[in-house]
Amino acid sequence: MKHPFLDLAAADAPLAGELAAAMTRVIRSGRYVGGEEVAAFEQALAQSCGAAHAVGVANGLDALRLILRGWIIQGKMMHGDEVIVPANTYVASVLAILDAGLRPVLAEPSWETMNLDTERLDQYLSERTRAVMTVHLYGRSCFDAALKRFAADNSLLIIEDNAQAIGATAPETGFGGSNCTGALGHAAAFSFYPTKNIGAIGDAGAVTTGDAELAAIVRALANYGSDRRYHNIYIGQNSRLDPVQAAVLNVKMRLLEAETARRRELARIYSGTITHKDILLPQHSANGGDVWHQYVVRTPRRDALQQHLAAAGIGTDIHYAVPPHRQPALEAMFADNAYPITERIAAQCLSLPIGGNTTVEAAAEIAAAVNAWCD
Numbered sequence: 001m002k003h004p005f006l007d008l009a010a011a012d013a014p015l016a017g018e019l020a021a022a023m024t025r026v027i028r029s030g031r032y033v034g035g036e037e038v039a040a041f042e043q044a045l046a047q048s049c050g051a052a053h054a055v056g057v058a059n060g061l062d063a064l065r066l067i068l069r070g071w072i073i074q075g076k077m078m079h080g081d082e083v084i085v086p087a088n089t090y091v092a093s094v095l096a097i098l099d100a101g102l103r104p105v106l107a108e109p110s111w112e113t114m115n116l117d118t119e120r121l122d123q124y125l126s127e128r129t130r131a132v133m134t135v136h137l138y139g140r141s142c143f144d145a146a147l148k149r150f151a152a153d154n155s156l157l158i159i160e161d162n163a164q165a166i167g168a169t170a171p172e173t174g175f176g177g178s179n180c181t182g183a184l185g186h187a188a189a190f191s192f193y194p195t196k197n198i199g200a201i202g203d204a205g206a207v208t209t210g211d212a213e214l215a216a217i218v219r220a221l222a223n224y225g226s227d228r229r230y231h232n233i234y235i236g237q238n239s240r241l242d243p244v245q246a247a248v249l250n251v252k253m254r255l256l257e258a259e260t261a262r263r264r265e266l267a268r269i270y271s272g273t274i275t276h277k278d279i280l281l282p283q284h285s286a287n288g289g290d291v292w293h294q295y296v297v298r299t300p301r302r303d304a305l306q307q308h309l310a311a312a313g314i315g316t317d318i319h320y321a322v323p324p325h326r327q328p329a330l331e332a333m334f335a336d337n338a339y340p341i342t343e344r345i346a347a348q349c350l351s352l353p354i355g356g357n358t359t360v361e362a363a364a365e366i367a368a369a370v371n372a373w374c375d
């Protein structure tokens with residue numbers, strides 16, 4: 001492949017020396033769990049999005065689960081309560097809800113934004129609805145006046161799945177007074193899986209929230225449920241952020257603005273150059289706040305476009321070909337409902353290269369190859 005979809009080694013090559021030095025600092029410190037790198041990262045993350053508290057955890061799925069478990073401990077919801085979540089999300093969003101003993105209620109997205117259709121959430125309400133999980137899919141924020149009103153009118157909590165949108169901004173100010181994703185709802189989950197906009201050299205995640213009590217509960221839950229040594233107040237788990245990963249993330253967090261600017265530039269090139277009549281381009285948010293975790297085009301002949309690009313030496317990917325309600329582990333649970341918009345997105349979506357190894361020159365070539373598709 002002349003233009004691989006994502007080449008993490010190539011993307012990280014310019015940072016290799018700095019990352020090695022950061023990991024060496026951890027080895028020299030002898031602090032292999034917790035410690036300064038973790039604390040520094042939590043502080044940097046909270047500051048970057050304007051959240052009051054950040055807690056490093058092992059991965060993004062745990063970040064989501066721990067927030068929901070924390071709300072149950074706080075008495076804000078109980079087992080069997082419902083959480084509205086978009087049907088076209090990565091499976092982890094749904095797994096987190098199930099794992100916490102809650103019921104996911106899948107909501108059809110807007111075809112235009114591919115995010116929750118915030119004007120049409122009433123149909124998913126029941127007596128047991130306690131929260132909305134808004135997923136900022138592909139790096140586009142999903143938090144607006146309609147969602148805020150829906151949550152306020154129905155006394156719902158908002159949990160952000162911010163795995164894909166670190167650094168994005170919404171058109172509305174969140175409950176924490178900032179308009180950055182991660183500080184919009186009552187709590188947010190981050191993933192630093194290697195392919196995300198800020199990626200670790202392995203698994204990592206974090207929770208942000210304005211609620212000091214929730215932050216303390218999540219921190220305890222992720223550390224065997226202990227609030228101090230050998231004192232377990234919850235039935236916890238081990239989901240701490242590894243200090244080696246924190247050291248890597250401290251290097252990468254300093255590059256967040258540059259990484260976001262780079263992705264915005266590539267998206268601008270794609271959107272300004274691709275003119276194929278059979279291809280639908282992704283919408284840009286009016287406030288310019290998108291961080292383009294993925295650049296997702298749609299066409300009814302998606303597989304043919306993917307093959308055309310592969311023949312031209314261009315790697316692409318599909319996010320996601322099989323939505324959660326079609327997964328073997330989950331399909332029986334959702335068999336009574338239809339999600340036609342979600343299915344149409346799954347059938348038509350194709351992600352063009354936009355990761356760390358993709359250059360401006362490559363994006364121009366890729367856009368030209370897309371335009372040359374004769375279907």
Ligand SMILES: *Cc1c(COP(=O)(O)O)cnc(C)c1O
Binds near residue numbers: 059090092163192203
């Ligand atoms: C990556 C991702 C997750 C899960 O994060 P992990 O760190 O891989 O556990 C959750 N939700 C969405 C939308 C994601 O993209």
